[in-house]
Amino acid sequence: MIGLPLLRPALKWTSSGALLTLIAIGGVVTIGLVLASAIWASRESDLAALDRQRELSNTRLSTQIERVAHELDLMAEGYASSISTVDETNVSPQDGKGFSHLIKSIFGYDQVFVIDGDGKLALETDAEIASRYDWAKPLLLPLLTRLRQQDEPLPVVELMRLEGRPSIAGIKAITLGSQPVAPTNRLYLIAYRYIDGPALDAFSREQGLNGARFARAADPDIEEVTFEIRATSTGEPIGFIIWTPDLPGSRVVSRLLPALAASALIIASLLAMLMLLLKKSMSELTDSEQKARRQSLHDALTDLPNRILFGRRLTDCLEDQRLNVTRSVVALIDLDKFKAVNDTFGHGAGDELLTAVADHIRALLGPNDTLARLGGDEFALLLPDRAKTDRSHLELFQRIITSLNAPFPLLDGKVTATIGCSIGATSLTSARQTTSEVLHLADIALYEAKSTGRNRCVEYSARLDSSAQMRAELKSELQTLLSTGGTDPQSEFGLEVFFQTIHCTAPGHAVSGAEALVRWRHETHGLLTPDKFITLAEDSGMIHELGMVVLERACAAATGWDSTQFVSVNVSPLQLRRPDYVDAVVKVLEQTGLAAERLELELTETALLDADEAVVSDTLARLRNAGIKIALDDFGTGYSSLSHLVRFGIDRIKIDRSFVKLLGSRADGAAVVSAIVALSHSLNLSTTAEGVETEGQRDFLVAAGCNDLQGFLLSKPVPNPDMGVVDEAATDLRSSGLSIA
Incomplete structure (x- = not known):
């Protein structure tokens, strides 16, 4: 046992000698490769x-x-x-x-x-x-x-x-x-x-x-x-x-030989110096290994634990569940509107925002809590040792949501970003659970939080399993339904297109067009609205087929309307990314015989943010060159609306129902609506106010100079709307490009 203390240094020097041998071999091999490369290059040059x-x-x-x-x-x-x-x-x-x-x-x-x-x-x-x-x-x-x-x-x-x-x-x-x-x-x-x-x-x-x-x-x-x-x-x-022959390669090699010899001497000198610095290098190597080990377990940007370390700590918590004294809570946090910040202000601002988010959340946690960054804008939170009856984690999640709703100054205060977050949480209930199972349950809850409005927290429950199962069934049924063109050939169930009429603000409020709204008449669940299946279509890659079914039926229906009336159809951001989308739309117009100027495609600001700007600009420009109108839906609720109006050549803006709802109840609501209408007039854009439900709202919008109205006061979405007769005076004014007050 006395010799044991001497064993470690001996091992160190043995490993150092092996290291030097490897370096020497590497140097010889390097010189050989350089020489072989030079000879090969010279031969190739000579042959040429x-x-x-x-x-x-x-x-x-x-x-x-x-x-x-x-x-x-x-x-x-x-x-x-x-x-x-x-x-x-x-x-x-x-x-x-x-x-x-x-x-x-x-x-x-x-x-x-x-x-x-x-x-x-x-x-x-x-x-x-x-x-x-x-x-x-x-x-x-x-x-x-x-x-x-x-x-x-x-x-x-x-x-x-x-x-x-x-x-x-x-x-x-x-x-x-x-x-x-x-x-x-x-x-x-x-x-x-x-x-x-x-x-x-x-x-x-x-x-x-x-x-x-x-x-x-x-x-x-x-x-x-x-x-x-x-x-x-x-x-x-x-x-x-x-x-x-004149052999330029051979001349070059002969001139390189002195340089190669000098390189060999330099490498030999470096090897001798490495022998002297070996002891110091070994200690530095140990420090470097410790640093590398930490970096392998932490996110380089935020210095938070990464997915690997989070998984290890979650595994430890699952093993502790066998004591059955406390429980742990796992949450997934997904940032809202992060991509908009990244695309608008650049990746530097996005990285700064992620660091600030990590600091905000970390400030709210206890010493034993683990916050990790799983990648992109997704974070994970592990709250160990919680009493089974403790519900304080829900209050913590709400504080996190409130904290991330505050404006974030970025780029030395030059810009300010406002985002939010969605949180899905679950509790560890059994030691037999695996880390992937726990994260899957939290992901189900996160999906529910995002699909039901975002900026909220949802805790997993068995009910969500049935929702997830229902989504899976609906996804499969929708795929089968779209393969038959949106209609079940064996029953009356399938996709239907409802229309909500749009009325001009001229006296009489004649119908100027209608918006196509898809519904799914399901055999079990009844009449499903788009919020129940549009996200499924987007997630499963079926949104283009669904969108084309709606477009075809809407254009076919509009051919029976007055030639001055238009039809408005919503567009998904995923459709805009397809290189063949414009050709598909033009083909539908040719097949149905609808004039291109009578078709208006609606897209939300989210669509503009979620797609590549260059691709969107090119797609919208080609659509407008074909004569198709472009409308920006939910105006004012997105990000950088004014820049979108300028960059993408919008023909119409639709005032969101949340602003119309303020009319008559809050003074600032009238100010916002008036400002949007004035902006549209200055940019020579048409405006449509959505969600008009009272006569007071209608009268204010008419007085403000809005072009068109849409809402339950005038019409609800129906399969076969009464398109009426367009007032000729109103038609003349609209065709001249003037607003009707």
Whole structure:
């Protein structure tokens, strides 16, 4: 046992030696990778350079062939014009004497012949030239054969070996006069040029081929490369161009070697320094591990426990349930309107808001309570060791809601954000529960709090299970119903579209349009209003199908109304995100025959906040370009309403019923409504007041200059509304764009 105290240092030094070994191996591997990368890069660069030089060589040969063809045309025409007296049927072989010498001196060809249709020399020449022609004749006459086989009198030019040297040879028919001549009576010009010697020197200078030379066999030195020249007709090798290539990659590597050696020395020096600093590094490493362990269990932004640590503490509370003395409460807190702050003021403001929310809630908690951030704008709260009869947690939740309703100054007080929160809570009732089960129950309660108005707390009860089950059943039934177009083919149950008429404020209050409101006539639950199933459709991705069913039926019904009356249909924010939404709406208008200017799509400010601004702007612009009107519903209850009016090109604003309800009961209600109407007039927008239930409200709105009225005083939502007859005077005023007071 005496040696045990010495064991820990020994282990530390052993691990340190292993660490140094790993670092040394890492350094060697790094240098090896750098060197291998440099060699690989240099080889790739060299290969690319070689490919480019070979490609240039091939291009040069092709260019030379084209040049010979062009020069043959010129030489043939020159020969034809040099003959002073031409008998188109019998050409004298003495015509054009000295032409061969002239061509060779001007165009630089090694030999030029003029032959007849039988392949014999047509010009008198000396014995040496005749002998050279006789030697080359078997190789040149196939050119004459291929020339005669052509439909057009184009030169035939090929690469071949002549007199043991690579050459470019070509033949061209000489046209004398305008009368057709038999092939056997025609004259032909043959010329060839060697591509080694002076031609190769010029080629080497132009293409940058260092020390280029010609060889019959591929016998390059170690540092040389070859380019094979093949005969055009047979494809057989006729020689090789050999040169010393320019290899830029190899030059770079040679220059990098000193730097790599210096890097190796530096790494070795660093390893020696690490040996001296190892003891200090070990203690710093221990501190770093502790810090990393804390960071792995805490949220980096708010420094609150994260999901992992919250789960551990919740597990501990579940184990304590076996004592059955106290209970614990778990709550999920979801911020309302957080996305609006993030989108409007930026992520910096959103992060600042999350930190402030964490501070507000933490200030209300006890020392044993745990507040955690699960992600995004969702927080979790664990309240342990609560008496079974203690209900103080509900008071705590209410204080949290009240605290988060207060304005939050952000960005050094430049902006102020007002949000809220929804809370779902549950109590730990059994040690047999799992953390996921507990969080699921709290999530059910949170869903209920959000779906029933937000900014409130709901505690889980068995009743919510039945609500959750009902939602699941309704979701399944709605999916089946939408697959049949919204109608149950075996019964009278299904989706129905009710209409609430909208009346103009002119005397008589004639009907100017109607808003389409969907209902679900359910076999078990009766007539369901949208609040019972719209959220289900949005959560399950069925909202587009549901919205299109309502749109189709509303447009079809409106075709039977007066042509001056419009129909208004609500739009979900999820629909606006679809790239095909505009096309789908236009298709419905085409199928039903409803004019685009008679359709008004209503969207809430929430829809604008929940969707990408660029996508919404593009979608609304395309809808308005198609002639469709856009209305902003529940105006004044959302976030940054004025900016929405300017950015998204709204045609109509609908004054929320909460403001209309204040008319006659509070003076500030009249001020708010008057301000909204005045704003709409200044922006040349139409206004519709919702929730008109009393004659006093109606009379005030008429006097204020509102364009249209909607509410139970005038009509309730019904399946087949009485659209009446539109007052002509009111129609004339509305069509002129003026408000009717």
